[in-house]
Amino acid sequence: MKWTRQYYNSSTHQPTATLETAADRKTLRVEFPDDGLRCTQIITSGPGEKLTLDYRYRQTRWDDGALQLGFAKPTEGFWAGADFQTEGRGGQLRAVVPVTFDPARRNPFVNATAISLQSIFGNLRISADKGLTLYDYEQRGGAFFLGFDERLPVGEEHTFHFELTFSPPRVEAGGLVLGGLALPDSIEDGLLRAGIRLSRAADGPREVTVRVSATRAGAAAVVAEAKAAPAAEPRVTGLELPLPVPGDYRLRIALTAAGKEVWQRDSLALKVLAPFQVTPDRSLYTREAGASLLALVRPGVRAEGLRLTVSGGGLSFEGVPVPGRRTPLPFDPGKLPDGATELTARLFLGQRLVAEAATTVRKAPPAEHEVKIDLASRGLLVDGIPTFPFGAYCFHPPQAVALEEATMSFTHLAPYRSTNFNQAGAQEEMLAALDRCAALGFRVHYDIRPIATMPDTPAKWDLLKREVEAVRSHPALLCWYLADEPELQRGSQPPELMAKAYRFVKELDPYHPCTMVFADPRQAPDYAPGMDIVMTDPYPIPNGPVTNVAGAITGLDDSLGHLPPVWVVPQAFGGGEWWAREPSAQEERAMTWLGIVHGATGVQYFMRVLDGVRPFCTRMWSACRDMADEVAELTPDLLSPLPAPEVHASDTRIHARGWATADALTVAAVNAANEPAPLHLTIAGAPDTTATVQFENRTIAVKGGAIDDYIDGFGTRVYRIPLRPEDPNAGVDPKNLTKNPGCEQQFNVGKPDGYYANAGKDGASIHVDSRVAYQGRHSVRFVTPADGGGMGLSAFPIHFQAGQKLRVSLWAKSDRAGGKLALSVPGMEQPDRRFDVGTGWTECVVTGTVAKDQPHAYVSYRPATAGVMWVDLFQVVPVP
Numbered sequence: 001m002k003w004t005r006q007y008y009n010s011s012t013h014q015p016t017a018t019l020e021t022a023a024d025r026k027t028l029r030v031e032f033p034d035d036g037l038r039c040t041q042i043i044t045s046g047p048g049e050k051l052t053l054d055y056r057y058r059q060t061r062w063d064d065g066a067l068q069l070g071f072a073k074p075t076e077g078f079w080a081g082a083d084f085q086t087e088g089r090g091g092q093l094r095a096v097v098p099v100t101f102d103p104a105r106r107n108p109f110v111n112a113t114a115i116s117l118q119s120i121f122g123n124l125r126i127s128a129d130k131g132l133t134l135y136d137y138e139q140r141g142g143a144f145f146l147g148f149d150e151r152l153p154v155g156e157e158h159t160f161h162f163e164l165t166f167s168p169p170r171v172e173a174g175g176l177v178l179g180g181l182a183l184p185d186s187i188e189d190g191l192l193r194a195g196i197r198l199s200r201a202a203d204g205p206r207e208v209t210v211r212v213s214a215t216r217a218g219a220a221a222v223v224a225e226a227k228a229a230p231a232a233e234p235r236v237t238g239l240e241l242p243l244p245v246p247g248d249y250r251l252r253i254a255l256t257a258a259g260k261e262v263w264q265r266d267s268l269a270l271k272v273l274a275p276f277q278v279t280p281d282r283s284l285y286t287r288e289a290g291a292s293l294l295a296l297v298r299p300g301v302r303a304e305g306l307r308l309t310v311s312g313g314g315l316s317f318e319g320v321p322v323p324g325r326r327t328p329l330p331f332d333p334g335k336l337p338d339g340a341t342e343l344t345a346r347l348f349l350g351q352r353l354v355a356e357a358a359t360t361v362r363k364a365p366p367a368e369h370e371v372k373i374d375l376a377s378r379g380l381l382v383d384g385i386p387t388f389p390f391g392a393y394c395f396h397p398p399q400a401v402a403l404e405e406a407t408m409s410f411t412h413l414a415p416y417r418s419t420n421f422n423q424a425g426a427q428e429e430m431l432a433a434l435d436r437c438a439a440l441g442f443r444v445h446y447d448i449r450p451i452a453t454m455p456d457t458p459a460k461w462d463l464l465k466r467e468v469e470a471v472r473s474h475p476a477l478l479c480w481y482l483a484d485e486p487e488l489q490r491g492s493q494p495p496e497l498m499a500k501a502y503r504f505v506k507e508l509d510p511y512h513p514c515t516m517v518f519a520d521p522r523q524a525p526d527y528a529p530g531m532d533i534v535m536t537d538p539y540p541i542p543n544g545p546v547t548n549v550a551g552a553i554t555g556l557d558d559s560l561g562h563l564p565p566v567w568v569v570p571q572a573f574g575g576g577e578w579w580a581r582e583p584s585a586q587e588e589r590a591m592t593w594l595g596i597v598h599g600a601t602g603v604q605y606f607m608r609v610l611d612g613v614r615p616f617c618t619r620m621w622s623a624c625r626d627m628a629d630e631v632a633e634l635t636p637d638l639l640s641p642l643p644a645p646e647v648h649a650s651d652t653r654i655h656a657r658g659w660a661t662a663d664a665l666t667v668a669a670v671n672a673a674n675e676p677a678p679l680h681l682t683i684a685g686a687p688d689t690t691a692t693v694q695f696e697n698r699t700i701a702v703k704g705g706a707i708d709d710y711i712d713g714f715g716t717r718v719y720r721i722p723l724r725p726e727d728p729n730a731g732v733d734p735k736n737l738t739k740n741p742g743c744e745q746q747f748n749v750g751k752p753d754g755y756y757a758n759a760g761k762d763g764a765s766i767h768v769d770s771r772v773a774y775q776g777r778h779s780v781r782f783v784t785p786a787d788g789g790g791m792g793l794s795a796f797p798i799h800f801q802a803g804q805k806l807r808v809s810l811w812a813k814s815d816r817a818g819g820k821l822a823l824s825v826p827g828m829e830q831p832d833r834r835f836d837v838g839t840g841w842t843e844c845v846v847t848g849t850v851a852k853d854q855p856h857a858y859v860s861y862r863p864a865t866a867g868v869m870w871v872d873l874f875q876v877v878p879v880p
Contacts, residue, residue, distance in 0.1 A: 036061030049166040070147035082119035086112035174262025175204025186271040190354040192241040200230035205257035246274040278345035283373035285333040292328040313341035376641035378565040378601040392608040406763040409628040414445035434476040441783035443478035452501040472509035487523035498530035537569035541583040553598040567602030568595030585623040586714035629750035637666040650680040674713040694718040742776040761789030774872035792862030800854040815868040
């Protein structure tokens with residue numbers, strides 16, 4: 001016999017709920033799906049300040065079952081320091097909930113069926129028909145845990161009843177009556193506003209001092225005081241305490257009368273959020289002629305009257321108005337020395353210092369194969385080209401996956417490395433893999449986790465130095481992967497160790513970003529000093545809703561602010577561990593686009609092994625490939641630094657977002673429900689016009705700033721709304737005979753209409769590129785792994801007439817010097833010509849006379865040398 005342990009966690013099962021409303025109460029009935037446990041929860045609010053919970057449950061799967069029911073997470077601010085009285089199997093108990101964690105009192109009360117709690121924030125009376133235990137723990141995370149454990153034999157039905165009644169606070173101390181304390185859990189504008197409701201008993205003091213002090217780890221307390229004259233009727237005494245330095249604070253509030261402290265409340269938690277950030281618009285400057293610092297104000301902070309001062313390293317800005325959420329401060333990066341320049345920024349409202357923040361400007365000599373973060377858009381600049389990274393994890397070596405995906409629009413792969421970096425030939429094997437990926441047009445998210453997470457020893461740093469120096473100049477390198485879910489191995493991978501590894505790598509290679517991925521986004525801020533890009537890997541299917549992805553992204557942005565960029569790791573696996581199946585193709589679309597709509601500027605699926613292996617469902621992976629094409633087409637829109645238009649969806653199940661360029665507004669919508677729905681979007685600033693429904697080859701009207709459409713279950717819609725007339729034929733000769741000369745038309749996104757593709761060798765590929773163009777918005781990009789192996793394009797057949805004189809031309813550029821392009825014009829005296837193509841746009845022209853009639857002449861071109869080449873504005877024009 002083999003023993004196994006199985007779990008049912010209600011948080012991983014999606015319940016159904018119905019709400020009933022009566023005159024004096026509301027009732028919510030919640031039904032959890034039967035997956036070994038049948039459970040119904042009924043929550044009743046009212047009458048008055050009363051809350052009732054009733055549970056009915058029965059487990060039907062396990063011979064030996066046990067239940068832990070945690071039905072409430074009492075807030076730390078309310079409960080810590082409160083007086084309580086309980087009754088239960090252990091008799092009566094009067095005590096105080098510990099203000100801070102006390103290892104000798106992990107459970108302030110146990111098996112209580114009646115609880116009375118008195119706090120400055122209010123009074124609670126709780127009754128239950130089963131004994132409740134209050135669980136305290138060292139890392140409270142802002143809350144306690146209230147619940148019970150019980151045996152749960154198979155087939156037995158159980159019930160639980162709980163009632164809670166709230167009443168306003170009333171605390172008497174030193175002749176004073178305290179009727180409540182107004183105190184936030186967090187502030188985002190650098191100013192704590194606190195208030196206490198006071199009145200005076202008959203013999204109470206006529207003057208009271210209210211004192212608030214805030215303490216942050218490693219810093220002196222900050223104190224504010226206010227005088228109050230209590231009267232018989234309650235009055236609120238308020239005070240303000242400037243807290244310009246973000247962080248976690250502990251507050252103490254005390255009342256003093258006649259030189260004696262008559263009441264105090266200690267160790268209240270307060271989180272001070274950074275109201276603003278200042279960042280350079282690039283993670284690194286090398287060859288830029290101009291640059292800007294970006295002052296980014298948190299959305300909840302009012303900008304009226306704010307002024308900014310920045311100083312350090314020879315840069316100085318004094319009293320710059322900050323009128324909105326993003327304010328650029330131009331500067332000349334050429335005046336800065338190479339290395340790191342530290343700057344201090346201070347935000348003022350009048351004379352009050354709202355907050356201060358530090359930032360670092362990094363500069364280095366130009367290098368080949370630079371990868372920078374565009375911090376205005378949160379995308380990447382790869383060799384100077386805007387890039388929305390869209391890739392996948394795979395196993396090492398990655399060549400087989402790279403070859404299978406070469407014709408798709410993925411930008412990179414992230415192969416897991418072996419822990420044995422010292423194995424003979426390991427580095428050579430990886431360099432060969434990098435060479436192959438570079439030839440196929442892939443970048444590599446390079447895994448140095450096994451070294452970066454090693455204990456802090458000289459051998460570790462020697463090994464890391466050798467690895468970084470061997471790879472840092474390789475053309476395939478995208479970024480350095482420092483840690484995978486370090487918060488789950490915090491004991492061996494503490495934030496300080498990871499920050500040290502980050503500084504070590506950046507000193508050796510300032511030209512590539514460093515990344516970490518987190519399963520628990522709440523802990524990512526602790527690791528912020530050790531990364532340039534933060535990733536999160538919510539894997540909800542089938543245990544949770546697709547909206548878990550949105551929550552993970554917004555959680556990171558809320559805690560880290562605008563920086564660093566966030567990449568999402570969508571779940572593309574299932575059938576093992578805790579995940580009973582893979583996501584459907586529709587769920588995959590919803591999760592990926594939810595990540596993008598909520599601010600992710602990178603996608604990296606977990607994971608890709610081989611076709612039909614992992615993911616097992618090829619249809620689902622086809623959806624990932626489709627989205628790679630879609631994101632490639634939308635990259636200039638998704639990475640636009642311009643302020644985004646506000647977009648609102650009338651259905652709360654639909655998540656929507658907008659982006660703006662000088663030419664158009666782009667709007668994406670995602671249905672988070674698995675049922676179709678009408679779609680009504682309002683878009684601020686949208687003109688009355690006709691929008692293109694991207695990837696669907698249809699149009700739709702925009703009227704009164706709104707779009708009305710329909711959306712499938714887990715469906716996505718993307719709309720492009722022009723802000724000014726767009727002519728795809730602008731710059732095209734009116735006599736041109738080719739169809740789609742600028743590759744602007746793509747009935748199937750990513751591939752140009754009007755061409756036959758001619759086979760290449762060894763993984764050669766062709767893609768429409770929306771980021772690089774000579775004319776219009778697109779060019780066609782050729783990736784050629786080896787000389788002579790490039791794919792070609794043949795234009796839609798043209799009718800040539802004998803004696804006709806033609807000018808055949810195209811514009812081309814290469815990612816390297818020495819490129820060559822072959823152009824074939826059948827029927828001319830010299831039908832095949834080769835042209836030199838460098839890193840700037842070059843016009844390649846053939847002029848000649850057609851020797852005989854050709855009803856179906858195929859004019860074609862292809863790169864003749866290895867590398868990446870772009871071609872645009874391919875024309876065949878009759879000339880006199």
